Amino acid sequence: MEDSNYKTLQIKRKSPNSRVFNLVINRPSRGNALSADFFTEFPAALSSLDRNPDVAVVVLSGAGKHFCTGIDLHLLNSITHDAAEEGRTREKLRREIKSMQQAVTAVEECRKPVIAAVHGACIGGGVDIITACDLRYCTEQAEFSVKEVDLAITADLGTLQRLPGIVGFGNAMELALTARHLSGSEAMRLGLVSRVFGDREAMEEGVAEVAEGIAGRSPLAIIGTKRVLIEGRDMALQQGLDYVATWNSAVLLSDDLREALSAHLQKRKPLFAKL
Structure with missing residues (x-):
């Protein structure tokens, strides 16, 4: 393309x-x-x-x-x-x-x-x-x-x-x-x-x-990691911890998490949905 x-x-x-x-x-x-x-x-x-x-x-x-x-x-x-x-x-x-x-x-x-x-x-x-x-x-x-x-x-x-x-x-x-x-x-x-x-x-x-x-990794995990690092750059430690807690409370319980755990147990490469 x-x-x-x-x-x-x-x-x-x-x-x-x-x-x-x-x-x-x-x-x-x-x-x-x-x-x-x-x-x-x-x-x-x-x-x-x-x-x-x-x-x-x-x-x-x-x-x-x-x-x-x-x-x-x-x-x-x-x-x-x-x-x-x-x-x-x-x-x-x-x-x-x-x-x-x-x-x-x-x-x-x-x-x-x-x-x-x-x-x-x-x-x-x-x-x-x-x-x-x-x-x-x-x-x-x-x-x-x-x-x-x-x-x-x-x-x-x-x-x-x-x-x-x-x-x-x-x-x-x-x-x-x-x-x-x-x-x-x-x-x-x-x-x-x-x-x-x-x-x-x-x-x-x-x-x-x-x-x-x-x-090849979870897109939710990747975008979350980028966002938390950038936002946390200008935050105090406790603010940054609070921000990531809020972020993960919103997206942690996902199909990506279930797929990652399943792939690990089955010793295969995980397949994640597009975002």
């Missing part, structure tokens, strides 16, 4: 019977730089995948040589050149920033796990996107940079909020203030990615294996 109704994205099904779908940033001639169309299409594509019962896991990648080289400078230039009255210009700018933030947050709001598979450059807005993803993998040749200070910008699409929780506050501060480039191996050492692969083909195979493993 392939969906080409988007200008900046492609949706591909890994194989006819697979519940793993690939969401590909598809502007290779521009290094997959993020255009105005992307910020409209990306949340729409994620919402479509979220609603599709055939989808269990989404793998996010980039077409061509790079994952994402950041925000398209044409978009940045158009945002900063507005001849309207100053107060209205600033109010409009805030709305545009909030809209782009929401496009990235759509990754977290998607019930299905989203796995980032990074090759080549992952710069600026690309880092915003992967820090919102649930799992991150890359090739040895991948290169990361929180680039915004080099463009006289304070990163505003989520990196400064999410990166400290992934790599630690001190590491996030250093990366954001220096805009230095980070190799794939250092990204793994800092915890930005879970594993580094020798090349793109090996990464695609390895990520597909991880994704298929997740897709």
